[in-house]
Amino acid sequence: MTVSDHLNELYGLPAFDFPEAGSEDSLPDPASVAWRIAVEAYESEEQWDEAFARFTEAVDPTRVRALIVGAWSDVYDSGPDDVIETLVAARDRLPALRAVFLGDVTVDECEISWMHQTQVAPLLEAFPELTEFGVRGGQGLEFSPVRHERLRSLTIETGGLDAEVVRSVGASDLPALEHLDLWLGVSWYGGTTEVADLAPFLSGERFPRLRHLALRNSEIQDRIANALAGAPVVAGLEVLDLSMGTLGDEGAEALLSGQPLTHLKKLDLHHHFLSEAMRERLTTTLGAAGVEVDISEAETADGDSDGVEGRYTAVSE
Known part of the structure; x- marks a missing residue:
């Protein structure tokens, strides 16, 4: 896709x-x-x-x-x-x-x-x-590390994002950054980013004004969700976007069992591999608190596998 x-x-x-x-x-x-x-x-x-x-x-x-x-x-x-x-x-x-x-x-x-x-x-x-x-x-x-005083929104859309680019963004000095959107993609098309490479965005210290964080279109979406469950950055966010990737019940369970998400305006999980029961839990738990939860585009894993192997991102090739 x-x-x-x-x-x-x-x-x-x-x-x-x-x-x-x-x-x-x-x-x-x-x-x-x-x-x-x-x-x-x-x-x-x-x-x-x-x-x-x-x-x-x-x-x-x-x-x-x-x-x-x-x-x-x-x-x-x-x-x-x-x-x-x-x-x-x-x-x-x-x-x-x-x-x-x-x-x-x-x-x-x-x-x-x-x-x-x-x-x-x-x-x-x-x-x-x-x-x-x-x-x-x-x-x-x-993307060489840069200092930019005014930049509020940075978007990088790929079918596979090299970890070096992610690390360089994380090493940049962007004091005004409020909106970060990274399409991490898949390894087949050059996606080499691991959760450890996301540390500068998760800490809440490097980009203190961040309000909209999208780490999406990833084949490691469950692992990212697990990391975000206890990440300090979440407390200051208005929008958390883990859409377009391979998110399953494991990642959603980590989000629900981790730190509170009820302060969010929106949790975007569209294009996912969540069970019906998990979708109901998300809407009941967070929707009742006033969080807009996007769980549209429920996908089915390819082949006979119920695991991550049969899942796919929204954008790859």
């Missing part, structure tokens, strides 16, 4: 596709939308930097608040190094930019685990006023 839809918003703004050459008439106000700039993923006649040049001629870049980087040419074979270089070079022309998503690529363009990525830290270093940053694709993804 993989990603089938493009982003429909970023930074609270609706996504708008910057049109092909010759169709730049009647564009919306530059500050009113999140601009998606993309070219054909396969052997495009126009390169991404050329599309961006057209964009900055057609739109006042000083008023642009959100950018969605869609496909670049040959996304299945090369990373967005030229895209990042282009954006970094244009940083003085984008003073109002507050949100960037790098790699809004769907399965029709390239599978999430086949698309190439690169070192993305230069974007954060070039735009110190960013409050939201997201990236999709784990192959070749690098």
Whole structure:
């Protein structure tokens, strides 16, 4: 399973596709939308930097608040190094930019685990006023530890996330971070993250302002749930998201038997392998306390196995 839809918003703004050459008439106000700039993923006649040049001629870049980087040419074979270089070079022309998503690529363009990525830290270093940053694709993804005073939301979507990236995020100095969303994925597509690598996010000390924690799309979802059952970070959260992974009754039991979760606004467990009895316990115990519990998308393990071996994540290839 993989990603089938493009982003429909970023930074609270609706996504708008910057049109092909010759169709730049009647564009919306530059500050009113999140601009998606993309070219054909396969052997495009126009390169991404050329599309961006057209964009900055057609739109006042000083008023642009959100950018969605869609496909670049040959996304299945090369990373967005030229895209990042282009954006970094244009940083003085984008003073109002507050949100960037790098790699809004769907399965029709390239599978999430086949698309190439690169070192993305230069974007954060070039735009110190960013409050939201997201990236999709784990192959070749690098994230050097950074210090960023303003970043409030960080999202990394993969079918398999290398532990080195997770450790680098954990070693970053992000004092304003409130929303962290990591798609950890599966080992078959490069997911090497273990529970120990998540320690900086679980301690509650490294990112004291964290209110929304998503450690999801993981084949070790039960182990993550076990770790969270006693993790200090949980007490300060409003949303805990363990969705899209292989969560079963073992992980849910750990959550219910651990520290109180009744302060949460939402517990998101959608796409799971919970029994009907466990689903009822969750809704009875937490729902009665006013917690929104998402236990939609109940899955059935493949084959004859009732164990983790037959479970699957929502997004892998």
